[in-house]
Amino acid sequence: EEEETLDLETMTWEEILEEAEGSEVRFYGWGGDQAINDWMNGFVAEQMMEKYDITLEWVPMNIDEILNKLQGEKQAAARGTADMIWINGENFFTAKSNDLLYGPFTEMLPNFNNYVNSEDVEVKYDFGYPTEGYEAPFGKTQFVMIYDQEQTPNPPTNHEALLSYAKAHPGEITFPAPPDFTGSVFVRNIIYDIVGHEQFLDMEAEKEVVREAIAPAMEYFKELKPYLWREGETYPATLAQLENMYADGEVRMVMAYNSNLVSQRISSGMFPETSTSVIFDKGTVGNGHFIGVPFNSYNRVGALVVINEILSPEVQASKYNPDNWGDLPVLDNDKLREEDREIFERVELGEGALPQDVLLENRLPEVPAPLVPIIDQIWMENLLD
Amino acid sequence: MKEVLLQNINKFYDGEETIKNLTLKVEKGEMISLLGPSGCGKTTTLKIIAGLVEADQGKIFIDGKSMDHLPTQKRGAVIVFQDHRLFPHMTVGANIEFGLRMKRVPKSIRRKKVQEMLQFVGLEKQGGKFPGQISGGQKQRVAIARGLIVDPAVLLLDEPFSNLDQRLKEEMRSFIVDIQRKLKITTILVTHDKEDALITSSKIGVMFDGELKQYGTPEELYEAPNSLAVARFFGEINEIPYKTIDDGKIHTAIGIYEKDGRLAELEETDKLLLRPEAIFLSKEDDGSGNTIRSEIGNSVLGKVNHRTFAGEKTYYEVDIDSLRIRGSVIGKGAFQTGESVFVHAAKESLIVCK
Amino acid sequence: MKEVLLQNINKFYDGEETIKNLTLKVEKGEMISLLGPSGCGKTTTLKIIAGLVEADQGKIFIDGKSMDHLPTQKRGAVIVFQDHRLFPHMTVGANIEFGLRMKRVPKSIRRKKVQEMLQFVGLEKQGGKFPGQISGGQKQRVAIARGLIVDPAVLLLDEPFSNLDQRLKEEMRSFIVDIQRKLKITTILVTHDKEDALITSSKIGVMFDGELKQYGTPEELYEAPNSLAVARFFGEINEIPYKTIDDGKIHTAIGIYEKDGRLAELEETDKLLLRPEAIFLSKEDDGSGNTIRSEIGNSVLGKVNHRTFAGEKTYYEVDIDSLRIRGSVIGKGAFQTGESVFVHAAKESLIVCK
Amino acid sequence: MFQLKKSSIKPYIYLLPVMSILIFVFTLGLGISILQSLGYHPGIGLYEVTLDYYREVFQSAGFFSGLIFSLRVSMISTVIAAVIGVSLAYLLVMQKKDYRGLQALLKLPIIVPHLVAAFLIFTLFSQSGMIARLGVLLGIIEESRDFPALIFDSQGIGIILAYVWKGTPFIFLIVYQVLRSIEQDMVEAARNLGARGSDVFFWIFLPLSLPSVFSTFIILFAFSFGSYEIPFLLGPTTPRALPVLAYIEYTNPDWTNRPYAMAMNMVLAGISVMLVWLYHWVFKRYQHHRKGR
Amino acid sequence: MERSLSRILLIILSLSLILPLLMILMWSVTVSWPFPEIFPRELGLRGLRTIFQPGSRALDSLITSIRISVFVTILTLAITIPGGKALGLYEFPGKGFIKIIVLAPLIVSPVAIGMGIHGTFIRLGLTNTELGVILIHIVPVIPYGIRIFTNIFELVGDQLEEQGKVLGAGSFQTFMHITLPTIMPGIISAGSMIFIISFSQYFLTFLIGGGSVQTFPLLMVPYIQSGDRMMAASYSLVFIVVALLALLGIEKMLRLYYSKNSGIAGVFYTKNSD
Ligand SMILES: Nc1ncnc2c1ncn2[C@@H]1O[C@H](COP(=O)(O)OP(=O)(O)OP(=O)(O)O)[C@@H](O)[C@H]1O
Ligand SMILES: Nc1ncnc2c1ncn2[C@@H]1O[C@H](COP(=O)(O)OP(=O)(O)OP(=O)(O)O)[C@@H](O)[C@H]1O
Numbered sequence A: 001e002e003e004e005t006l007d008l009e010t011m012t013w014e015e016i017l018e019e020a021e022g023s024e025v026r027f028y029g030w031g032g033d034q035a036i037n038d039w040m041n042g043f044v045a046e047q048m049m050e051k052y053d054i055t056l057e058w059v060p061m062n063i064d065e066i067l068n069k070l071q072g073e074k075q076a077a078a079r080g081t082a083d084m085i086w087i088n089g090e091n092f093f094t095a096k097s098n099d100l101l102y103g104p105f106t107e108m109l110p111n112f113n114n115y116v117n118s119e120d121v122e123v124k125y126d127f128g129y130p131t132e133g134y135e136a137p138f139g140k141t142q143f144v145m146i147y148d149q150e151q152t153p154n155p156p157t158n159h160e161a162l163l164s165y166a167k168a169h170p171g172e173i174t175f176p177a178p179p180d181f182t183g184s185v186f187v188r189n190i191i192y193d194i195v196g197h198e199q200f201l202d203m204e205a206e207k208e209v210v211r212e213a214i215a216p217a218m219e220y221f222k223e224l225k226p227y228l229w230r231e232g233e234t235y236p237a238t239l240a241q242l243e244n245m246y247a248d249g250e251v252r253m254v255m256a257y258n259s260n261l262v263s264q265r266i267s268s269g270m271f272p273e274t275s276t277s278v279i280f281d282k283g284t285v286g287n288g289h290f291i292g293v294p295f296n297s298y299n300r301v302g303a304l305v306v307i308n309e310i311l312s313p314e315v316q317a318s319k320y321n322p323d324n325w326g327d328l329p330v331l332d333n334d335k336l337r338e339e340d341r342e343i344f345e346r347v348e349l350g351e352g353a354l355p356q357d358v359l360l361e362n363r364l365p366e367v368p369a370p371l372v373p374i375i376d377q378i379w380m381e382n383l384l385d
Numbered sequence B, C: 001m002k003e004v005l006l007q008n009i010n011k012f013y014d015g016e017e018t019i020k021n022l023t024l025k026v027e028k029g030e031m032i033s034l035l036g037p038s039g040c041g042k043t044t045t046l047k048i049i050a051g052l053v054e055a056d057q058g059k060i061f062i063d064g065k066s067m068d069h070l071p072t073q074k075r076g077a078v079i080v081f082q083d084h085r086l087f088p089h090m091t092v093g094a095n096i097e098f099g100l101r102m103k104r105v106p107k108s109i110r111r112k113k114v115q116e117m118l119q120f121v122g123l124e125k126q127g128g129k130f131p132g133q134i135s136g137g138q139k140q141r142v143a144i145a146r147g148l149i150v151d152p153a154v155l156l157l158d159e160p161f162s163n164l165d166q167r168l169k170e171e172m173r174s175f176i177v178d179i180q181r182k183l184k185i186t187t188i189l190v191t192h193d194k195e196d197a198l199i200t201s202s203k204i205g206v207m208f209d210g211e212l213k214q215y216g217t218p219e220e221l222y223e224a225p226n227s228l229a230v231a232r233f234f235g236e237i238n239e240i241p242y243k244t245i246d247d248g249k250i251h252t253a254i255g256i257y258e259k260d261g262r263l264a265e266l267e268e269t270d271k272l273l274l275r276p277e278a279i280f281l282s283k284e285d286d287g288s289g290n291t292i293r294s295e296i297g298n299s300v301l302g303k304v305n306h307r308t309f310a311g312e313k314t315y316y317e318v319d320i321d322s323l324r325i326r327g328s329v330i331g332k333g334a335f336q337t338g339e340s341v342f343v344h345a346a347k348e349s350l351i352v353c354k
Numbered sequence D: 001m002f003q004l005k006k007s008s009i010k011p012y013i014y015l016l017p018v019m020s021i022l023i024f025v026f027t028l029g030l031g032i033s034i035l036q037s038l039g040y041h042p043g044i045g046l047y048e049v050t051l052d053y054y055r056e057v058f059q060s061a062g063f064f065s066g067l068i069f070s071l072r073v074s075m076i077s078t079v080i081a082a083v084i085g086v087s088l089a090y091l092l093v094m095q096k097k098d099y100r101g102l103q104a105l106l107k108l109p110i111i112v113p114h115l116v117a118a119f120l121i122f123t124l125f126s127q128s129g130m131i132a133r134l135g136v137l138l139g140i141i142e143e144s145r146d147f148p149a150l151i152f153d154s155q156g157i158g159i160i161l162a163y164v165w166k167g168t169p170f171i172f173l174i175v176y177q178v179l180r181s182i183e184q185d186m187v188e189a190a191r192n193l194g195a196r197g198s199d200v201f202f203w204i205f206l207p208l209s210l211p212s213v214f215s216t217f218i219i220l221f222a223f224s225f226g227s228y229e230i231p232f233l234l235g236p237t238t239p240r241a242l243p244v245l246a247y248i249e250y251t252n253p254d255w256t257n258r259p260y261a262m263a264m265n266m267v268l269a270g271i272s273v274m275l276v277w278l279y280h281w282v283f284k285r286y287q288h289h290r291k292g293r
Numbered sequence E: 001m002e003r004s005l006s007r008i009l010l011i012i013l014s015l016s017l018i019l020p021l022l023m024i025l026m027w028s029v030t031v032s033w034p035f036p037e038i039f040p041r042e043l044g045l046r047g048l049r050t051i052f053q054p055g056s057r058a059l060d061s062l063i064t065s066i067r068i069s070v071f072v073t074i075l076t077l078a079i080t081i082p083g084g085k086a087l088g089l090y091e092f093p094g095k096g097f098i099k100i101i102v103l104a105p106l107i108v109s110p111v112a113i114g115m116g117i118h119g120t121f122i123r124l125g126l127t128n129t130e131l132g133v134i135l136i137h138i139v140p141v142i143p144y145g146i147r148i149f150t151n152i153f154e155l156v157g158d159q160l161e162e163q164g165k166v167l168g169a170g171s172f173q174t175f176m177h178i179t180l181p182t183i184m185p186g187i188i189s190a191g192s193m194i195f196i197i198s199f200s201q202y203f204l205t206f207l208i209g210g211g212s213v214q215t216f217p218l219l220m221v222p223y224i225q226s227g228d229r230m231m232a233a234s235y236s237l238v239f240i241v242v243a244l245l246a247l248l249g250i251e252k253m254l255r256l257y258y259s260k261n262s263g264i265a266g267v268f269y270t271k272n273s274d
């Protein structure tokens, strides 16, 4: 293994390709979406096999569990089974600060160099944390709220409208309570909407500082609470449950840190066809998700080849297609060749989803990772007795 | 004190007729015995009375009331099981107490009664042990005590003394008989010991192969069995070949008898039987000129073939020509194998059997 | 054919000494019996020999080899348990076959042997039934058959006949004795029936309360018991009060005897015992002038207090002044309650007991 | 009931394989957990051994309410499951037929993983669930809000429902097998001595199956007291069951929070051991009491 | 009358336990089913089709799952039967303590246990292997096995074993011919529990199997955690049906073995006696 590491840095891409041929690459990541699983097992795996004779094994697994496993392996200095992991945000922070990732490697990837704007904040930073080449961009999402247009012809697009909407329909709005991932994003969006987002980007991860900064937002939540589902005494435990409640008509709004969720749910029949995505006028939080290579990957060359391919316009476009996934591409439009740009333009957006440019224009950066648990904590202290 | 009546009971197990058209009446307060070889259906009969096994045909009445579909616990007929069936999770004391508890008898009374019972069956010290910790005979005593304590209206005892030594068995037997008489509990005793049956019961039924062959007083059964099988059942028996010659006398292998009294109605197809203890042996020549035996009726000469000492008595096999008969003599007996002896039997002890 | 030797065995249950310093030797190929009241430790003794219960002290040797820590299955001592312990999940046939299977006997031989056994114990028809479907006596027979079929080196029989009727028991008993003699299986029979013990065994041990009180031949035990308890154990017995007066004669309640022969060594602390069957009764006046009884030694007059018919014999309770004795008479007996009778006993039948 | 054998070495040999696995698991699993709960976790760069994490766990706001919530919910659900499970087993054993099909079907809830059970209870008992819909159909309620809040409720009813649903067949399965192995002979003997149906149950079936009921009870209780899936998915946001608190700490991507999670797990395990020990003690005394009467 | 009443009660109780499962059946083919409708508005087969489509990993992983759980069941029975016997039949110092210790896998959270053992398994080369997964699955099922067998042995005692030994059966023979058949009810209930728990194991499988050992729950759990009810229900349905079939199959085999050791002999003797 040691040899390989040394070699990699000096190897040419051709040598890497040659080395990777006929090997097996294991890609670990969240497996709770049938479309994504199908796309991974189907299109991506086939591409790899055809182009590079690489067998791509998609292993569905939650990221926190993957990191635990890596950590155990690290303590025992063991060879790993994962060659690529789907990662972002706090988990990237944890992985990197615990030396669980191999890198930097992005510069070795021709497609990264060719198509990705390495100076883009969303490539350079992940939840405010510098990526430093330890993870390659995979896709982008943005927080959206989803309403049924038939029920809600004019969905609220700022926190005040949301409050009056809740007052008009008491008990029909709710969100998963932080520290649930999505609920936590929702809270941050409201905070952004009330106190703006700029101050957080370099805020000290100090509870008192944060508490003061978000105090008005906490007041807002207290005001909102009585109009929430079950008067805010309790919240759904997971986004999945909220989705089901929305699908069954128990609540009027559902949310997703996945701008394309609505079109998937509509096409699978779960959500009413009149469902639509909504963002705040001031924008909503967006973030990127990435691919990392575990420190103990057995087949790094193979991983590099696959990641490189994922950064190709074909794969990115296929991913953008809502029939496959609908995830926003990470390639820099300016760097794309004309014919590649056309591929993207040909992709038809699904129902209820907002187009890429609308989203990108109203995209707010995530707070730095260390602030997230602090905000969650403060919210809990204020709103859960 | 209840009357028990079985009417034309039939029971099949796996298509085999185990109880055949059984009719049996036990009077109020009476104690009877059921005898019969192993597997003849005695236990099954008790279970049918108690309602643990359903008869395929026939009716059961207790005190005139039909027992159809009446569950066991309402019949008031308590079985003391052959295989004890003690509750393994209860102590000896709790086992005995069980029936009283079921009757919701107050605790203080229960305690007293259990103490009495324990004492009676000689298990004062074992009251706190579990069934797995006591001996076979002790188990049997617990089973008896458990059944007796509830003063059942009908008591069904299934070989209750089989694991007890002679002394204990006699004690228990007379205790049960006492209680039975005092409380006039209608009782059926199943036993394989003819002495138990004869001593305790006013009537005895003998079963063979699911059939009640004879039912009568102990004397009747003992002295006038209606079949060889029944006769055999009350102990070993000698079948005595005979001829009735024109002289009106009965010529048997052990002597010639007048055809009168008991023998008056002897028909050719009947059998003549003789119990071992009815056979008297005397020495051909005992030296002292003592002639005790020879004084009693006629006698024939035989030869001792085998001798078995059985304590209280001694068995002899004696060959009279080609006939081998068995006799028993109280005490050690003075005859040796190979010795010649006079064999004699009183006319009154001859049994005529159809 | 193996010798069994127990040396100073002690066993405690819950702190109570159940077996007390038991020493017992059974010769090769011999059959002995263990007798004793319920709970005296007979079963426990067998279990100790078989290795199912560990003695707290003492040693066991089979054929001279110490059995310390030798597991049950290697001792070759087979118990036929008092409570049968049939395997509920196997048919009667499979139960009997079990031991042979464990010995890896070929199937064809097994089949043949099982068939023979089934036939012998009279269960040809029950071979396919499960233990829950057969009667108590049938279970007992299966247990016997299952133990016998393996030709054990040492056979331990724990009350094997208790649930069998007289005929069947006699058959089984002689079958077992035959096999035992033929194969010279060292056998210990635990029984509560003195007749079983006396008939089958070359030696008998009597246990009380965990102690072996006497061990000897049947005759020794019957005629010279070393304690009242042992004597009692072989059946009811009368204790006869007596005085030795200066005239050198022994004055008893039933007559006066010379102090010679058996009585020569009678000491004042000894007891004088008399079995019921050794008591002869004769009518004070039987009308016919028959004087059979009065011819035998001296006799006293008594009064019949109670009469119990027991088939083969009849028991009488006779009061002689304040002494009540029990006598038995073969057959129905001619005496009525209240009648006066002559009571007489031969000197030879008096038992002296320390 | 019967004499337990005293043997110096045999039981230890019998226990050797299973105990060696347990001890292996223990020294490693528990040892490492304890170390981590004390703040020693070199893997994530924590080296300082301290009791601070425990202190904070005990001082944290949700801890006691969570503990009481956990105790209450697992106690209630286990008791209900035991009562229904034992009744079911008894009812079935009293039938003439043995309803093989029904038995197989009753195994289904055991097979269903806890996550799926939570999903099921949610679709049945949430305010837009099946029961609520039936309520609308029958005109008992008008809209979903009229349906009582059984899921995410502060009483933990949803959790209890889920545990009862999973636990009842488990108790049933075990107890039924025990009851069936109780010989019919015993029942006959009891009835013959005047025992009615309920007497047979209380005096024969219950005492003979009690050790099994007790064992399954302990297993269910310990399981429900210590696991997070169902209370996480069906429980209220406050109070949160103790295992949920530990789980949330554990999944915190900031690994320096790990010691809290571990400390909570250890406290949880400690309480569990104490409770189980208490149970054993009570049970023993109860049995003793019966024996010594 | 008493009996019919109890039968009704039995049926009601059983149904209330079984009927909820209909929801899984329904949802596995339900596309949309808004409140307050009693029947789904739209049906579909996306879920089941995904599972059974050619090249689906679900089927392979089912086979892996069954194989693992069968081994786990056998191994666990092999170690917990003697353990239960020791606790059920013997009196010895430390018994009370051991009785509590065997509950440890329930009391100490599997996360803690798994993490603790992970490192050791790595060093032993057991991670990412089926063997490792089988071994780790044994841990959480130990309490079930031990407890059940302890109770069973307390109930049946050792009288029949004694009888077997007296008739010359060695320890192994006694075990096979006497012990096993008499504790068969316990084997069936403990075996079922062990199989089920192993079959639905997720966290430990992943941790030790590292994703290279793919059992069915590894595919199923992410769906159950997601909001896609159709996929969740479809996977659950397949899971439940397969587990039930496997269970019944195992039970059937055990019973077959059981009757082979008694019934055939019965047939033979009945025939011969006629
Ligand atoms: N496991 C045990 N625990 C405690 N006491 C016991 C145990 N087994 C037997 N005993 C006691 O030891 C004594 C002897 O028992 P054992 O079974 O040897 O008697 P036994 O001579 O066979 O009697 P029986 O003729 O009634 O079968 C009895 O008093 C019995 O209660
Ligand atoms: N459940 C059953 N299934 C099949 N046959 C049975 C069943 N119970 C008893 N039998 C048979 O019925 C017959 C009568 O049995 P029962 O128990 O009444 O005999 P028993 O007269 O009590 O004999 P024993 O003196 O040996 O106890 C026996 O041949 C027995 O094998």
Ligand SMILES: [Mg+2]
Binding pocket: B042, B043, B044, B082, B158, C135, C136, C137
């Ligand atoms: Mg019988």
Ligand SMILES: [Mg+2]
Binding pocket: B135, B136, B137, C042, C043, C044, C082, C158
């Ligand atoms: Mg005994």
